[in-house]
Amino acid sequence: MKIRGLFFIILFFCLSIAKSQDSTVIPDFILKKEDGNELQVHHYFDSIQSTQDSAMLSEIYNTLEKHGNKNKWPLLQAALYKSRGDLYFNQNSFVNAIHSYQKGLDLCEKYELELTQGLILFEMAQVYEAIDKKPEALESQLKAYSLLIKHDSEYAYNSLSHMADIHYSSKNYDEAIEIGKQAINLIESLPPHQTDYSKYISVLNTIGIAYREKNEPDSSIFYLNHAAVLAKEKGFEFWEGLALGNLGLMYQKMGKINIARELVLKDYRISLYHDQNRSAIKSAIEIGKMYQTEKNFNDAKHYYDTALFLIDNEIIQNKLPLYVRHAKAVASWYEAQGDFINAFKLQKQYIAMSDSLSAQAIQLKLAEIKATNDFDTQVNAIKLLTKNGELQKQKIQKQNLIIIASITSLLFIITTAILIYRQLILKKRDHLLLEKHKDKIEAQNTELEAQSEQLSHQNKLIQHINTNLEQEVQKRTIKLKKLNEELDTFIYRSSHDIRQPIATILGLENIARTYVNDGRVLEVLAKIKATAASMDNMLWKLQMSYLLNHDHNQLAEIQIEPFLLGIISIYNDYITHRNINLTTQITPFSITNNPELLKIVLRNIVENALHFSDETSPEVEITGYEQEGEYILKVSDNGEGINPNQVEDIYKAFYKANTKSQGNGLGLYLAAKAADILNINIDVNSSFDKGTTFTLSIPVKA
Incomplete structure (x- = not known):
């Protein structure tokens, strides 16, 4: 007995410790359901995501879900959907992420949780950008900003910064500049302890390079110089080098080679110091071009060779774009010195690599289209399954109501029959059997009517489901048509772009004829010209196919x-x-x-x-x-x-x-x-x- 008592004391002590540890994982303000502070709830979820592994997170989420359902706390439920969506996104499970975010949005719209809704839309934009759906990303980010600006300026600034980057990557430079300036005005209004200077510098850099692409040097120099100075002041050395390199490229476009070379050299050295070899490679090639412009061919070749060495030793998946850039630069170096033979060899190498790069781009674009289609298909399938589940649930509920109503009606009929039966006993016994048969017939008729009403309701429900299915088919048909139009336009633009290197081949063939007298070489050049002309003719026919589908009314x-x-x-x-x-x-x-x-x-x-x-x-x-x-x-x-x-x-x-x-x-x-x-x-x-x-x-x- 004493041993058993000691065992129960130890077990109670262990359970007490476990309970106290669980309570430390979930803070009191969540357990006590303090609805007022949305931001505090999201900070809690952000903290556990950064400190807990996936197994522990799953356990915490399940506990919080039960707590939220039991206490009917929409804020906690919506925050859970957002946090689970974040976890799916980090695991590259984009369809599940969107599905979880959408459930959170439905709760936010129902209970007017604007800050949570804005944060979910912000994360949805990150998912759409990850799968190269930039229009959907911008739409989500615009909605997020309109909500976040009402509640938290720091989150709103992050939304503007993301929109500026999306516009720049889409070559919408005016929009990138406008939104970037809005972000700057917003971040400058924040107190210093809330300012994320790395993001501030990033936006300044985005605005500067957008102005550079628009060929507006004064504005570009102002913002890039501001970014470099702020980066140096706050100790962000790599950002300083990046901004200086971009500033140097602006001066290069202006023809100020000495200033440009000094700035790009700083970027080159800083990139090497931080092991950012891809950035260093691009800087080395640009420095070589600057020396070549001044006819300092030895120094130009030194930086070209350095770039090639870095490319060869860089551990990355796709080096081809860097090799193409290097080959093009070295070909121009040979040509500038009158060495047309080596220039021609490098030009051929550059064209061959460019063709490979174009083929890779085509394959990548086709893969992106397929991935986008698969993503949309999976999202629509999940929505359809969810809708079907809701319809099935409603159907079951209605069937239960029909059964309950039928039982109630049956009980009422039985009770009525008993009362009538008792009354009929007082009357003539001769009519007893006739009245019993009459009651049974009425009961059967009532049951048949109930069954008829149930069948009619089920027919209406089937018609409603068929209508929804037709709408889904129409939506998918429209999306498929849009994808076909995108593929058609892509083939036209690709054939148009590929004709440019073929034109280069024909031009080089004409140039080569002026330097060659050997009959066999001239014969080879003639075959090259014929082959290039045949390829050009084939690509032109691809463009014809596009015109046949799009150019009918221009008389x-x-x-x-x-x-x-x-x-x-x-x-x-x-x-x-x-x-x-x-x-x-x-x-x-x-x-x-x-x-x-x-x-x-x-x-x-x-x-x-x-x-x-x-x-x-x-x-x-x-x-x-x-x-x-x-x-x-x-x-x-x-x-x-x-x-x-x-x-x-x-x-x-x-x-x-x-x-x-x-x-x-x-x-x-x-x-x-x-x-x-x-x-x-x-x-x-x-x-x-x-x-x-x-x-x-x-x-x-x-």
């Missing part, structure tokens, strides 16, 4: 003869190379049509005739004349013709009817598609070993 008056001759001039080199006998009989005439789409039709038809003309004695004839309100244009070649079985397929995308074809099978497909838009009829007449004639009937007015 203009077109003079047929100069318009067609301009198209033919594009192929002058090809005509000369193959010694094609090209004859034209074009009656001058004016039509009204879309120039870009008409150019797609004529260019692809003419290119097809030139390409498939006879190999030994190529001939192409183009005739045009007006006839009965239409302009008839015939393009004929003397090639081997088209197999009659393949005539119906020549307008299909990527179809090649001839092994001689070296294109991508898009020319006639694009021509036919543009002709259909412009109401142009295309007729083809082909004979084996005699050639092919395309006849176009073009309306005088589109």
Whole structure:
């Protein structure tokens, strides 16, 4: 007995210690439900997130959730949703983070918790920016600022600072400057002990580089110099170097090389001291450019070599952009000294790496689009499941009400039947059986009516669910259409950007011919030129595909003869190379049509005739004349013709009817598609070993 008593005393003592330790984890102001101070509650959650591991946090959250539900404390419940969302965000679980934040927002809107609502919107903006959804990030941050400015200036300043950074990264420099200045005015109104000078310096730097991009040197110098001075005063050496480097780049744009070099050198040394090699690499390349501008080629080469050494030894995932920047700079260094051979080699290396970088950018953009689509799909799925859960819960509640009502009705009917039965006993016994049957029939009818009402209610509920599903399908269809439009625009811009290095290749080929007399080298250059021209033609056809979907209504008056001759001039080199006998009989005439789409039709038809003309004695004839309100244009070649079985397929995308074809099978497909838009009829007449004639009937007015 004594041992058992001692055991219970020890157990009680241990439980007391455990209880006292639990109470130290959760402070009294939360346990006592002090609703007034939202900021104090959020500071508590921030403190436990920074000091506790995930397992302990989960235990604390579960305890607080029970406490909040038991005491019906909306502030604690909303703060819990925010804190859990923060934890999901730190774990890169973005869908769960948004879902948790949205639950918190619903509580805040219901109970008018403005400060908590603003803090949740601020964190949601961080999530949207992390998945490259900048419009949604800005929208969330604007809502957050409108709420936070009413309650806490420090949080409101952080919101403005974030918006300024988003606008700058989106190249909205005017908005970045305007919002950055608002942030500065706000932070300067705070007492010194509440001022986060690193964020203050960051905003000054953002405004300065935005003015630099707008080519407004006075304003840029003012803000960048302010940032550098403040960073030095407050002991933020790396920020000082960054601001000085940006200031140096501004002076470089102004042509003040000596001042610029001194400032960028400081940034270079500070970056090396703080092991910020990527920043040091960029600074070294810029210093090399400055020495090169002054024709100090030895010092320029020294910094270029230093940059290359740092790139080679830098431990990062993607060095390609740095190698591209270095190769471009060294190529210009060789060219400035007249060493065109090495310049050309470096230029080729730079172009090859740029092409790889462009390919990586395309893959990254496609991955971002897919990730965004997956993110939206998952968020919508969670919303739909939540909605379905609520509908199911409501359905169960209504069914329970129906059951209770049915039982109540049944009890009422039984009670009534008993009373009637007792009354009928006093009457004639002859009517007893008849009255019993009557009561049963009435009870059955009541039950049938209740069942009918239940079925009617369920049908209405099913119709409501179907309506919601149709709305969800429409929303997803709109989002999918938007994604397709983004992908279409991306392909157009990518093909346009990739044509620029191809133009560079063609230009370099022309330059190289002036320095080379070797026939074999000239032959290689000719093949390079042909290959580049083929790539340029392919990219132009990608741009054609974009124009076919977007450029239908821009009409203009077109003079047929100069318009067609301009198209033919594009192929002058090809005509000369193959010694094609090209004859034209074009009656001058004016039509009204879309120039870009008409150019797609004529260019692809003419290119097809030139390409498939006879190999030994190529001939192409183009005739045009007006006839009965239409302009008839015939393009004929003397090639081997088209197999009659393949005539119906020549307008299909990527179809090649001839092994001689070296294109991508898009020319006639694009021509036919543009002709259909412009109401142009295309007729083809082909004979084996005699050639092919395309006849176009073009309306005088589109």
